[in-house]
Amino acid sequence: MFTQVMPTWMPRLSFAPVNAAPRGDTLIVVFLRGAADVLNMVVPHGEDAYYQVRPSLGIPRPDDPHSKKENRALDLDGFFGFHPSMRSLIEVWQSQQLAIIHACGAPDESRSHFKSMELMERGVDDESGPASGWIGRHLASLNTGNTSPLRAIGMGTRPQRSLSGSVPVSALRSITDFHLGGDAHALQQMRSALNAVYQNDVMGQDTLTIMDTLEKLDPLTYAASRNAKYPDTEFGLALKQTAMLIKAEVGLEVSAIDVGGWDTHFAQGSVLGQMPNLMKDLADGLAAFHADMLDHMNQITMVTMSEFGRRASENGSLGTDHGHGSMMMVLGGNVNGGKVHGEWPGLGEGQLIGPGDLAVTTDYRDILSEVLQKRLNNLATAEIFPNYQPNIKNVLM
Amino acid sequence: MTLSRRDFLKLGALVTASAALASCAPIYRRLAGDLPSVPWQAMNAHDFLALNRLTFGSRVEERAHFAEIGLKAYIEEQFAYDSINDFDCEILLSSFKTLKMDANELEGISNQLFENYDREKVPNELRQATLLRQLYSKRQLYEVMVEFWSDHFNIFIEKGNGFYLKTVDDREVIRKHALGSFRDLVWASAHSPAMMIYLDNQANEKSHPNENYARELMELHTLGVNGGYSQQDVMELARCLTGWNVKEHFWLGDFVFKADIHDTGEKKVLGLTIQPADQSEAEQVIEYLVTHPSTARFISTKLARRFIADEPPQDIVEKATQTFLDTQGDIQSVLRVILLDGLSLAQPKYKRPANFILSSLRMLNAESDAAALHDYLLRMGQLYFNWPTPDGYPDRSIAWQGNLMPRWQFAFEYIRDEIKNTKHNLKALLDVSATGSLTGDVDALASLLLGAPLERGIRDELLASIRSADANSEETLLIVAASLIASPAFQWR
Numbered sequence: 001m002f003t004q005v006m007p008t009w010m011p012r013l014s015f016a017p018v019n020a021a022p023r024g025d026t027l028i029v030v031f032l033r034g035a036a037d038v039l040n041m042v043v044p045h046g047e048d049a050y051y052q053v054r055p056s057l058g059i060p061r062p063d064d065p066h067s068k069k070e071n072r073a074l075d076l077d078g079f080f081g082f083h084p085s086m087r088s089l090i091e092v093w094q095s096q097q098l099a100i101i102h103a104c105g106a107p108d109e110s111r112s113h114f115k116s117m118e119l120m121e122r123g124v125d126d127e128s129g130p131a132s133g134w135i136g137r138h139l140a141s142l143n144t145g146n147t148s149p150l151r152a153i154g155m156g157t158r159p160q161r162s163l164s165g166s167v168p169v170s171a172l173r174s175i176t177d178f179h180l181g182g183d184a185h186a187l188q189q190m191r192s193a194l195n196a197v198y199q200n201d202v203m204g205q206d207t208l209t210i211m212d213t214l215e216k217l218d219p220l221t222y223a224a225s226r227n228a229k230y231p232d233t234e235f236g237l238a239l240k241q242t243a244m245l246i247k248a249e250v251g252l253e254v255s256a257i258d259v260g261g262w263d264t265h266f267a268q269g270s271v272l273g274q275m276p277n278l279m280k281d282l283a284d285g286l287a288a289f290h291a292d293m294l295d296h297m298n299q300i301t302m303v304t305m306s307e308f309g310r311r312a313s314e315n316g317s318l319g320t321d322h323g324h325g326s327m328m329m330v331l332g333g334n335v336n337g338g339k340v341h342g343e344w345p346g347l348g349e350g351q352l353i354g355p356g357d358l359a360v361t362t363d364y365r366d367i368l369s370e371v372l373q374k375r376l377n378n379l380a381t382a383e384i385f386p387n388y389q390p391n392i393k394n395v396l397m
Numbered sequence: 398m399t400l401s402r403r404d405f406l407k408l409g410a411l412v413t414a415s416a417a418l419a420s421c422a423p424i425y426r427r428l429a430g431d432l433p434s435v436p437w438q439a440m441n442a443h444d445f446l447a448l449n450r451l452t453f454g455s456r457v458e459e460r461a462h463f464a465e466i467g468l469k470a471y472i473e474e475q476f477a478y479d480s481i482n483d484f485d486c487e488i489l490l491s492s493f494k495t496l497k498m499d500a501n502e503l504e505g506i507s508n509q510l511f512e513n514y515d516r517e518k519v520p521n522e523l524r525q526a527t528l529l530r531q532l533y534s535k536r537q538l539y540e541v542m543v544e545f546w547s548d549h550f551n552i553f554i555e556k557g558n559g560f561y562l563k564t565v566d567d568r569e570v571i572r573k574h575a576l577g578s579f580r581d582l583v584w585a586s587a588h589s590p591a592m593m594i595y596l597d598n599q600a601n602e603k604s605h606p607n608e609n610y611a612r613e614l615m616e617l618h619t620l621g622v623n624g625g626y627s628q629q630d631v632m633e634l635a636r637c638l639t640g641w642n643v644k645e646h647f648w649l650g651d652f653v654f655k656a657d658i659h660d661t662g663e664k665k666v667l668g669l670t671i672q673p674a675d676q677s678e679a680e681q682v683i684e685y686l687v688t689h690p691s692t693a694r695f696i697s698t699k700l701a702r703r704f705i706a707d708e709p710p711q712d713i714v715e716k717a718t719q720t721f722l723d724t725q726g727d728i729q730s731v732l733r734v735i736l737l738d739g740l741s742l743a744q745p746k747y748k749r750p751a752n753f754i755l756s757s758l759r760m761l762n763a764e765s766d767a768a769a770l771h772d773y774l775l776r777m778g779q780l781y782f783n784w785p786t787p788d789g790y791p792d793r794s795i796a797w798q799g800n801l802m803p804r805w806q807f808a809f810e811y812i813r814d815e816i817k818n819t820k821h822n823l824k825a826l827l828d829v830s831a832t833g834s835l836t837g838d839v840d841a842l843a844s845l846l847l848g849a850p851l852e853r854g855i856r857d858e859l860l861a862s863i864r865s866a867d868a869n870s871e872e873t874l875l876i877v878a879a880s881l882i883a884s885p886a887f888q889w890r
Contacts, residue, residue, distance in 0.1 A: 126600075127556075127557060127597070127600070128597035128600050128607055128609055129597075130785070130786070131553045131555070131556050131595070131785040131786065132785040132786060133785075136785070147799045149799070149800050149801065149802045149803075158775055159775075161555065164555075164783075164785045165785060165786075166786065166791075166796075168777070168778035168799075168800045169778075170776055170803075171775060171776060178802060178806070180805065180806060180809050181806070181809065181810060181813075181815065182809065182813060185866075185867070186813070186872065186876070188866040188867075189863050189866040189867075189868045189872060189873075189876045190809055190876055190879060190880065191866070192862045192863060192865060192866040193859060193862055193863050193876050193877070193879070193880035193883075194805060194880060194883060195862065196858055196859045196862035196863075196880070197859065197880050197881075197883065197884040197885065198884075198885065201885055203798065203799060203801065204801060204885065207801045207802055207805070210802070211802060211805075
């Protein structure tokens with residue numbers, strides 16, 4: 001019985017459907033690690049208190065006659081405005097495919113990066129409860145009939161905590177990591193041998209097809225649609241490769257991407273500097289992805305999140321300390337876009353919480369639950385976010 | 398380019414690891430196993446299957462030994478693992494200092510000040526040591542049982558301080574009792590700080606009980622989900638376990654019973670009335686659970702599933718269950734029944750990722766420091782101590798089918814010697830078999846990896862497909878080796 005390359009006793013693959021449904025959108029989750037200072041990303045220029053707590057770091061009003069035009073906030077709705085380094089997202093905003101949820105976040109008030117990220121990625125309230133990640137539970141609770149080895153990927157050297165669970169996920173540094181490697185000659189020999197040993201095996205043949213598809217993809221030679229220019233950064237590369245995998249139709253359902261460097265305690269920069277550079281990378285990347293994937297936007301939902309926000313008042317080192325309320329962006333073809341959602345709690349005296357932080361008026365799980373239910377065909381949100389009853393905010397159509 | 402402190406530490410660890418391999422080359426060569434002095438034979442399919450259940454992939458010299466002394470003597474020899482000389486493997490592991498440290502020391506070397514912890518060093522050393530033992534230890538059945546209990550008492554090291562506490566759990570719970578008494582194993586696990594953190598018992602207080610550990614102790618560790626306990630039993634056992642906790646200062650990371658958060662009322666668990674007695678309340682329940690008939694059946698079934706088949710024969714399970722009850726959970730006695738009566742009925746199982754990698758290394762007498770294997774295991778879904786839910790890495794074949802690409806990639810890179818500090822001994826092995834022909838070499842190779850030569854028609858078809866891609870005979874042999882490791886047959890054991 002061991003003399004066959006293809007064993008006759010190999011059971012057929014059959015999944016017990018937990019909750020079967022066709023796959024929905026491709027979900028892309030961008031996590032801003034380090035607690036992004038969202039008050040300088042989506043600036044509440046309509047509120048005087050903002051300028052009182054941020055005398056040096058504050059971004060001038062869109063109509064501020066005392067500052068140069070290029071330094072002013074870019075108005076979104078008469079009250080909020082983008083930081084000027086996020087200019088490239090204005091076009092996406094105007095296309096109504098980008099929604100912002102301000103004062104959004106988790107109930108945890110530890111203000112610890114590690115703890116907050118862990119809880120948020122697990123989708124739980126406190127350290128007890130399931131140790132798997134919320135995306136991992138999404139994948140496990142929905143059988144889409146998709147057996148692709150690239151059903152879910154974490155960009156980087158290891159899959160994000162949010163992806164952990166019983167469904168195998170792949171970490172992907174580069175699409176070229178998934179090439180068989182070797183010179184063309186050896187590769188052809190191996191390809192040919194694999195085809196021989198897997199000639200009667202459906203799964204093997206599927207995998208060979210995906211491998212062949214990826215073999216031809218190389219981010220260095222990829223031509224984006226509409227001449228979209230991805231920033232030449234890790235983030236740009238991660239988005240570009242996500243776009244390539246979607247276009248190649250290799251079964252990608254989830255791509256998780258991290259962007260680090262947001263823990264700006266010291267000299268974060270007002271109009272220019274370290275944080276504006278990060279914002280520009282973020283905005284340019286998202287805008288390039290949007291342009292490149294415009295024809296696919298109806299099947300894409302993208303979410304950005306961060307573990308918490310930063311203190312409303314700037315600190316003595318021209319930076320900001322750990323705060324509470326954050327902000328999420330949702331981008332896609334089915335977003336109620338061009339709108340800042342959520343209740344704005346204000347930055348005035350009596351409105352801030354704890355040591356002087358933006359309050360949370362929308363739980364991040366409200367947004368993610370809506371994405372799961374409306375765009376990913378997964379109604380098992382009670383399992384994905386245990387002990388949480390989501391409030392659907394109609395951020396999506 | 399700026400390097401963070403953590404990057405710098407990682408870099409340091411890499412340099413140390415590669416230096417270690419270079420300076421220990423003779424040890425690795427010895428560990429990889431002696432080359433056989435005479436060509437090896439094809440193996441009887443059942444013996445091949447049996448030996449691959451008892452090891453992480455049968456080496457040539459193990460096959461000869463097994464053929465010589467037979468299953469019964471082989472098992473007894475492996476049970477008496479203390480008598481097996483494992484000196485080379487122990488020497489190799491002596492550089493892994495964290496394996497011997499207590500929780501306080503482990504916390505100390507992980508703590509980079511200001512609540513900034515190196516969460517990689519300690520777990521990675523444990524992972525690497527685990528792989529090295531599975532690869533090189535001559536106490537293979539013991540290591541197979543260590544793996545079994547690591548799944549049964551699964552701990553996900555990413556949760557809380559598990560990242561360093563698991564090293565203590567591995568040494569004091571799993572390895573200490575892997576072939577001993579089941580009662581001692583559960584007892585040690587219940588008092589293990591890593592388990593308490595992982596299953597939230599440190600949050601189990603009189604004023605707000607947490608049922609997590611109490612439930613899993615019955616559902617997954619002893620009785621089994623249909624073992625006859627109720628939600629009420631879970632809540633009552635959780636009350637008994639209030640106050641079982643982990644020290645946060647002085648001897649940090651050790652077990653402590655905190656009387657002030659213990660629920661001192663009377664409890665009723667599984668029909669037993671438990672009088673107020675602090676720590677010994679839960680201990681009384683544990684003593685009851687470990688000899689319960691449901692536990693005997695649950696553990697016997699799991700062992701039979703691991704060693705015999707995904708759906709193990711009922712009569713073997715019955716006999717093992719009875720032995721469990723007769724011996725109060727003596728692991729060797731139960732295992733003896735399962736292996737002697739059951740192995741002849743064994744059905745093929747899909748190799749889990751670690752078994753896939755390790756068997757390919759062991760069968761080709763490879764030398765490896767195992768450090769570069771983590772990345773492959775991660776992509777295949779079995780990076781050790783990384784399974785989030787308390788049920789452990791799945792045992793059933795169905796859970797692992799469908800992620801072929803990283804296995805193929807591994808096979809190809811391994812045979813091409815592209816994995817860092819990892820090298821197979823294919824050429825030297827084939828020099829011993831010296832068949833003098835390509836087809837002879839392919840048959841010898843298939844005997845090593847699959848137990849027996851390929852059917853002639855299949856062999857010729859495989860060779861033709863490689864030749865059609867314009868390969869000379871040296872290239873052909875390498876591609877044959879890689880494709881056999883990548884083949885459906887090698888994914889099963």
